[in-house]
Amino acid sequence: MKSLSVKLVLVTVLLQLSLSVLEVNAGGGAGGAAGGPVGELVQNENDLRFGDLLVFPGEGYNHYAVYVGNVQFDGKTAGQNIFHMTNGCRFDIARAPFRRHNYLDQDLPSQNINVMRETIQNLMNSPVCRTYSLYTKNCEQIATRVRYGEARCKQLGTDAAKWARILPRPSIKRREASAAA
Secondary structure, three states: OHHHHHHHHHHHHHHHHHHHHOOOOOOOOOOOOOOOOOOEEEOOHHHOOOOOEEEEEOOOOEEEEEEOOOOOOOOOOOOOOEEEEOOOEEEEOOOOOEEEOOOOOOOOOOOOHHHHHHHHHHHHOOHHHOOOEOOOEOHHHHHHHHHHOOOOOOOOOOOOHHHHOOOOOOOOOHHHHHHHO
């Protein structure tokens, strides 16, 4: 039994390290995912709407961000058009082409713009966004938390999808993000 526990810990540590090393900047990365790129290709930024999930394919995983356009937030500067988690939650610049991937729209209603804005501002001020966790606080979970009010991680179309299926569902809820602010 002890041998199985040690192996499980080692697999968990290796997976955590692998995904941490694979963080991609908002400029995207090469394809190479198991199922190929996911999401709809969007060439023109004007075709995006506030709250759209953007996916940036990496090697074996996808990085997620939320499109915020030119909406003003505390701590956001001109030109920054996405909100994402990479070394903490932050605003950044992404350039076309984009990949929109609102993959939970059929299962969950998206929050209204005011709630999404409040969620982003609260997350920026909360401990939730200060520490990355593969299990409970990764970029996809933060992005889906903003859009849908629930943190989810599926890593669709990637090598990491099989690992995402076994991750526990995090408990990042709007109440917790608001209370932490």
